[in-house]
Amino acid sequence: MSPSPTFAVSQERVRAIDWLRGIAVLFMVQTHSLALLTPELRKSVWVGRLLKVDGLVAPAFIFSAGFALALVMVRSAAAGKLRERVPRNLRRACEVLLVASLVNWAWFPLLSEPKWLLRMDILQCVGVCLLLMLPVAALLASRPRVLAGLSLALAFTVFAVAPLGEQVTGPWATLTNKSSFAPFPLLPWLGFGWLGAFAGTLAGAWGRRALALALLALVTVGAVGAASGDFLFQLYPHHRFFVANPSNSAARFAWVCAVLLGLMWLEGRVAEASAPSRLRRFIEVFGTSSLSAYFFHEMLLFYRLGGVFSFQRFWGDKSDWPQYWLLTAVLIVATWMLCLAWDGLERLVKSALRAVTKRPRGALTSVGS
Secondary structure (H helix, E strand, C coil): CCCCCCCCCCCCCCHHHHHHHHHHHHHHHHHHHHHHECHHHHCCHHHHHHHHHHCCHHHHHHHHHHHHHHHHHHHHHHCCCHHHHHHHHHHHHHHHHHHHHHHHHHHCCCCCCHHHHHCCCHHHHHHHHHHHHHHHHHHHCCCHHHHHHHHHHHHHHHHHHHHHHHHCCCCCHHHHCCCCCCCCCHHHHHHHHHHHHHHHHHHHHHCHHHHHHHHHHHHHHHHHHHCCHHHHHHCCCCCCHHHHCHHHHHHHHHHHHHHHHHHHHHHHHCCCCCCCCHHHHHHHHHHHCHHHHHHHHHHHHHCCECCCECHHHHHCCCECHHHHHHHHHHHHHHHHHHHHHHHHHHHHHHHHHHHHHHCCCCHHHHHHC
16 A cells, blocks of 8 residues: 655646647647658658647657656655556556557568567657656656656766767667667656656645746756857767767756646637637547547558558659648548547447446346247
8 A cells, every 4th residue: 555645745737738738739740741742842841840830749749748657656656646647657558669660560561670669659659758767757656756856867877978878889779779670769758757757746745836846947957058069068988969069958848847837828818618729629528538640640641541541642742732731631630540440449339338238247248048
C-alpha cells in the first residue's frame, strides 16, 4: 500500500493538455502532407518557415505523454489506486509500441528483416519513454516533491548529455544518435518526457497555479538557454546543433510551455458549465485520440489502401500551394472521422465485455439448456 499523501491532491481537469495534443496532431498532419508539394516548392522559404513551427510537434507529443503519466500516477497514489493504475499505463505504453510496429510493418519488410522492429521513429520513442518513466513515477507518486525534483533533474541531464550521444557507435547509437534508422532517438527527446512528468506532477499535487508558475519558469529558462547557443556549442565535441545542442532543446521546450500557458489562460476563460464549441470538440477528438490519429493519417497519406489509393500516389510531388492546403484539410477531416468511428467501436466493445463479465454464472448455460 502507498503511504498516505502529505499533500492535497488536485482533481482539476487540465483540458489545455488535450488541446495541446490536438493542435500538435493538426500540425503533424500538415507536416507530413508536405510530401504532396512539388520538389521545387519543398525547397521554398515558406516551407522552411513551416518546418520551424513543425519542429514543436514531437516535443509537444512527448511532453504531453510525460505530463499525463505523472498526473494520473500522483492522483492514483493519493486515492489509494496506484496498483490498479500502473498496469493500465503499462498497457498503454505497449499499445503505443504495437501501433509503432504496425506502422513500421507498412513501410518495411519486418518478416524478412525483423531489425526494422527496432527502428526508433516518433511512436517508438514515445513508447520507450513511457516504459522508462513509468517505474519512477509509480515508485515516487506518493512523494510528489521528490518526483518533481527528480524529473526536472533528469530532463536537464538528458538535454546536457545529448551532444555526447553523437559520439556513440554500434547498436547503442540507435538510442542516442539521430539517423535514418533512428529519426527520434532517446537523446534528446526523453528530456521532453521528463519535463512533462515534472509539470504533470505539479498539476496533480498542487493544481493549476503551481503548473502555471512552473511553465512560466521553464519558458524563462528555455529563453536563456536558446540565447546561449554559441556558448553551449563550444562546450562539446562537434555535433549537429539543430539536433542535439541543449540550446535547441531549450528553445523547443520554451515554445511548448508558452503555448501550454496560453491554452491554460484560454481554458480559464471558458466557463466550466458552458457547452463546448464545435472547434473545441474537433480539437479534443484529436487530443484524446492522438495515437489513432497518427495511424490513420499515415495510412491515408502514404499506404496504398487495397494496393490502389493513397494521397501520396495521386498527388505526391505534384501539388501547388492551393492544392496542398485543400488536400491537407481533406486529410485532416478524414482522419477525424476515422478517429470518431474507432472511438465508437472501442466503446461498443468495452460495453459488450462489461456486459459479459457482469452476467451471473450459469446464465449462458441456462439460455442454451
